[in-house]
Amino acid sequence: MRLVVVSAGLSVPSSTRLLADRLATAVSDRAGGQGAVDVRVVELRDLAVEIAHNLTTGFPGPALASALDAVATADGLIVVTPVFSASYSGLFKSFFDVLDPEALTGRPVLIAATGGSARHSLVLEHALRPLFSYLRAVVVPTGVYAASEDWGAEGLAERIERAAAELAGLMRGLTAGARVAAGPAGSADRAGSPPESVQVPVSVPAPGGPVGAGGFEVIPFEQQLAALRPE
């Protein structure tokens, strides 16, 4: 399974990255343990110039293209931003602005943020969750916010564990779901599957659906034309 962690922290070391790492470890532990989860961390600071260039040119440079590909093929995502001016940082938003708008459809995402005080904690609910809902991601119910004071207080570890369990459950479920869809051999994997209440989206190609070529999917032209014929 592939877990991609997007961290928009700017300082080194950064508390955003610290939170990202804590979450990534917790998710890995629960999603199958060491070796079962391939974790890739995308540090947006390293991509800042390429992200800005992508906004002006319309295409990503090599390092950004690789990060966008990783995000678009991940089984699960952890996204962490510092709170800037009452919202996610501009760099964080710009990264998701240059991502293909379809890339996150149906993908499980854990949202997290860091800030100087607890007064901004609802940024998860009023900024991050709507962004990822718009991108049609499956956002896990628990978001994790860490203010400076949380690092020494009780509660953060529990929130990390709860959110990680939710993301790991969805990731396992999606992978198991894909195996079930692929054939009966996959049914054995359902032992240790997520709680029954977790919905497992399985994509079923529509009849006469898109055809693939050159790495693209297209609707056959006859269908496109037929859809326009007056009743």
Add this chain to the structure above:
Amino acid sequence: MQFGIFSVGDVTPDPTTGRTPTEGERIKAMVAIAQKAEEVGLDVFATGEHHNPPFVPSSPTTMLGYVAARTEKLILSTSTTLITTNDPVKIAEDFAMLQHLADGRVDLMMGRGNTGPVYPWFGKDIRQGINLAVENYALLHRLWREDVVTWEGKFRTPLQSFTSTPRPLDDVPPFVWHGSIRSPEIAEQAAYYGDGFFHNNIFWPADHTKRMVELYRSRYAHYGHGTPEQAIVGLGGQVFMRRNSQDAVREFRPYFDNAPVYGHGPSLEEFTDQTPLTVGSPQEVIEKTLTFREYAGDYQRQLFLVDHAGLPLKSVLEQLDLLGEEVVPVLREEFAKGRPAGVPEAPTHAARVAAAKEVTVS
């Protein structure tokens, strides 16, 4: 293989002098550039279509008609004709008229436009962009091939027993390219009709162009028009040349740094590394252009953008001299080498008339 130039028709201040040409000067400059293209032995001149400042070419067939009267061999084309917001009936009429006046030296490239507001200006909905391209072209295709058309669609008022006049020259419609940068649906449309596909790759990395062209080629074969290698492909390119490479870079840098499209973004060096832009000697342009077929396959038409970013007319004409004298003759020779026998020539009216006669006889 055909070589030519395509113009966006932008009015851009020259960043080295601060001077902005008037619309009149820019329009006359485009015409001078087109005539020069013929003079130096290029095959094609294509103009964009825009309906907002800072662009001048809102009326392509007017301009191309004027150029047709002042040239003898040059193929007149567009880059692109807005199939979304123009009435397909008017496109059928305008380009058939141009075809007669230019003795068949006409083809055109369909596109959807680069400005969102152009849709509402013409009473259309941008969310229907692809659907408009699909329906309007389906009608245009019939208007040029059927003398009497009865038609009903979603976007245009119905037609009852309508004849578009004049009929295409020799009853052979102008060849059509479908231009697209990132919409696979348009590659699919071009493949369905067996028309040409032009990928305007000038701002895009090679692997993206490769994937779009591969899609078009495989779907062209799927629809039974021939093998993937027989599909008709056109590509863009943009160049600035001086005999000495360093001179080209020094002279072009202020234009690059301030260009409306790529200015204030990546450096000239990063951009030339990642896209087809070549700034250097004629030899460097030759070498870069020859790499295009490595990812697009053997293709039929190569158009260069040379009159952009506020470059003065004099510099643009010098570019055309270098293209005509030093670059294109070598490219013609090199592209011909190793070109498989089955790869078709670029479409011309004469060849299409001959092919149509063959079909009628057999």
